[in-house]
Amino acid sequence: MKKQNTISLILGGLFCLNILAWIAVYEVSQPRFLEVNFFDVGQGDAILVVSPQRHQILIDGGPNSIILEKLGKEMPFWDRSIDLIILTHPEKDHLAGLIDVLKKYRVENILWTGVVRDTSEYKEWLGSIQKEKANIFIANSGQKVIMPRTFLGILYPFENLEEQRFKDSNNTSIVAKLVFGQNSFLFTGDISKSVEKELIVKEIDVDSDVLKVSHHGSKTSSAEEFIKEVSPEIAVIQVGQDNPYGHPHPETLETLTKYGIKILRTDKDGDIKILCDFQSLKLKLKK
Ligand SMILES: [Zn+2]
Numbered sequence: 001m002k003k004q005n006t007i008s009l010i011l012g013g014l015f016c017l018n019i020l021a022w023i024a025v026y027e028v029s030q031p032r033f034l035e036v037n038f039f040d041v042g043q044g045d046a047i048l049v050v051s052p053q054r055h056q057i058l059i060d061g062g063p064n065s066i067i068l069e070k071l072g073k074e075m076p077f078w079d080r081s082i083d084l085i086i087l088t089h090p091e092k093d094h095l096a097g098l099i100d101v102l103k104k105y106r107v108e109n110i111l112w113t114g115v116v117r118d119t120s121e122y123k124e125w126l127g128s129i130q131k132e133k134a135n136i137f138i139a140n141s142g143q144k145v146i147m148p149r150t151f152l153g154i155l156y157p158f159e160n161l162e163e164q165r166f167k168d169s170n171n172t173s174i175v176a177k178l179v180f181g182q183n184s185f186l187f188t189g190d191i192s193k194s195v196e197k198e199l200i201v202k203e204i205d206v207d208s209d210v211l212k213v214s215h216h217g218s219k220t221s222s223a224e225e226f227i228k229e230v231s232p233e234i235a236v237i238q239v240g241q242d243n244p245y246g247h248p249h250p251e252t253l254e255t256l257t258k259y260g261i262k263i264l265r266t267d268k269d270g271d272i273k274i275l276c277d278f279q280s281l282k283l284k285l286k287k
Contacts, residue, residue, distance in 0.1 A: 032052040032277075033052060033275045033276060033277055033282075034049070034050070034051055034052055034150060034180040034183070034275070034276045035048075035049070035050040035074075035273060035274070035275055035276075036048075036049050036050075036178070036185055036210070036273070036274045036276075037049075037050070037070075037074055037271060037272070037273050038212070038236045038238055038264075038266060038271070038272040038273075038274075039062065039067065039070040039238075039266070039271050040070075040238075040266035040267070040269075040270045040271050040272075041061075041062030041063065041064075041066050041067060041070065041097065041238070041266070042062065042063060042064075042066065042240040042241075042243075043063060043093055043216065043239060043240030043243045043245075043247070044060070044062040044063040044092075044093030044094060044096075044097070044238065044240070045059070045060040045062065045088070045093065045094050045189070045190075045212070045216075045238045046058070046059075046060050046061050046062035046067050046070065046094075046097055046238070047059040047060065047187065047212065047238075048070070048071065048074055049152075049178060049185075050074070051147045051148070051149075051150050051180075052148070052149065052150070053147065053148055055083045055084075055147050056075065056079075056082050056083050056084075057082075057083060057084045057085075057086065057145070057152065058071075058082055058084070058085050058086070058098075058101065059086045059088065059176070059187055060086070060087065060088055060094040060095075060097075060098070060189075061085075061087075061094065061095065061096065061097030061098030061099075061100070061101050062093065062094070062096070062097040063092055063093045063096050063097060064096055064097055064100075065097060065100040066097065067097035067098075067100060067101060068097075068100055068101070068104055070271065071101070071105075080104070080105055080106055081105060081106040081107070081108060082101065082105045082106075082107050082108070083108050083109060084107075084108065084109040084110070084111060084145060085098060085101065085102075085107050085109070085110050085111070085134075086110075086111045086112065086139075086174060086176070087110070087111075087112040087113075087125075087174075088173040088174045088187070088189030088190070089113060089115065089169045089170060089172050089173040089174070089189050089190060090112070090113075090115055090117045090119075090121075090122050090125065090169055091117075091169055091170070091190065092119065092121050094189070094190070095121050095122070095125055096121050098125065098128075099121065099124050099125055099128050102128040102129065102131075102132055103128070106132075107132055107134045108134055108135065109134055109135045109136075109137065110129055110132070110134045110135070110136050110137070111136075111137045111138075111139055111143075111145075111154075111174070112136075112137075112138070112139060112174070113138065113139050113157060113161045113162070113172050113173075113174060114138045114160075114161060114162030114163060114164075115161050115162075115164055115165070115166060115169050115172045116163055116164065116165045117169060138160050138161075138162045139154050139157060139160075139161075139174045140154065140157065140158075140159065140160050141154055141155055141156055141157065141158050141204075142154065149180065149181070149278070150178070150179070150180045151178075151179055152176050152177070152178045152179075153176065153177045153179070154174060154175075154176050155175045155176060155177055155199065155204050155206070156173070156174065156175035156191070156195060156198075156199060156204075157172060157174070158198075158202070170189070170190035170191065170192060170215060171191055171192055171194065171195050173188065173189025173190050173191045173195075173214075174187075174189055175187065175188050175189065175191060175195070175199065175206075177205070177206070177208060180276055180278070181276070181277075181278035181279055182278070182279050182280075183209050183210075183276040183279075183280075183281050184207070184208040184209050184210070185208055185209065185210040185211075185212070185274075186206055186208035186210070186211050186212065186230055186232070187212045188211070188212055188213070188214035188215075188221070189214065189215075190214060190215040190216075190218075190221070191214050191215070191221060192214070192215065192218075192220045192221050193220060193221060193222075193223040193226070196214070196221065196222075196223050196225075196226035197223065197225070197226070199226070199229075200225060200226065200229055206226070206229050206230050207229065207230060207231060208230050208231075208232055209232055209233050209234065209281055210232055210233070210234045210235075210236065210274060210281070211227075211230050211232035211234070211235045211236070211261075212236050212238070213235050213236060213237045213238075213248070213252065213256070215247075216237065216238060216239045216240075216243070216245070216247040216248060217237040217239055217247045217248020217249060217252045217253070217265075218245070218247055218248070218249055218252070219249035219251045219252055221252070222252045222255055222256070223255075224255050224258075227255050227256065227259055227261070228259065231259070232261055233261065233262060233281065234261065234262045234263075234264060234274070234281075234283070235256045235261045235262070235263050235264070236264045236265075236266075236272055236274075237252075237263065237264070237265045237266070237267075238266045239265055239266060239267045240267060241267040243267075248265070
């Protein structure tokens with residue numbers, strides 16, 4: 001494997017001494033589960049992964065500052081830092097909330113594609129990450145974020161896309177697989193069927209227990225062949241109520257139903273929390 005393709009981001013041992021006591025108290029009261037929170041942020045994606053050691057990874061930030069409310073409910077009051085932020089692709093419904101997160105939280109690491117856009121949010125994002133002084137990583141398949149007993153593997157894009165322009169950035173979305181014991185989650189951003197196909201052709205291991213359905217359930221994603229390869233038990237659709245795009249498309253819902261996959265939707269189920277111990281997948285839905 002090429003050296004520049006590999007980053008090992010080790011999240012650990014970074015806590016300040018004065019908050020160790022708080023962590024000890026907090027951890028005793030918390031079960032040692034991996035938690036994946038799919039927030040109901042309206043039309044957009046925002047996912048908070050919390051490792052059993054309480055490391056936090058935020059994948060996308062949704063379309064606005066509602067993310068701050070969601071994080072406030074999930075994170076301890078004294079915790080004002082996030083270990084890693086991942087921006088799957090620089091579109092408003094994934095990016096805008098992250099600008100608010102960067103204002104309120106200290107962010108240690110940022111992983112994104114570096115793809116260029118001409119929007120006002122994009123300019124604000126660039127300014128914010130420059131100010132943050134976080135470690136910045138440009139996504140490339142083969143990278144791994146390593147935490148104790150847990151890792152997040154970057155599956156796509158297959159090459160560094162930094163400073164490149166695209167008519168549509170959906171197909172530049174970071175695809176990542178989170179593995180914890182027997183459990184796995186696939187995060188797909190807004191990739192369309194053509195990228196799903198590329199992943200299959202390159203024989204990338206996309207098989208996962210939980211699938212974050214791409215592009216809010218649009219019919220331009222979730223090809224039947226891809227859904228068969230991933231073969232999830234649970235599919236999560238992050239989508240806004242009565243959105244103007246008609247997401248999720250009935251065709252996508254049909255494909256998921258055909259394979260007996262349990263469908264969860266943030267527009268209907270609200271915030272979705274999936275808890276895993278080392279073996280099982282325990283589902284907790286919050287209203
Ligand atoms: Zn989107």
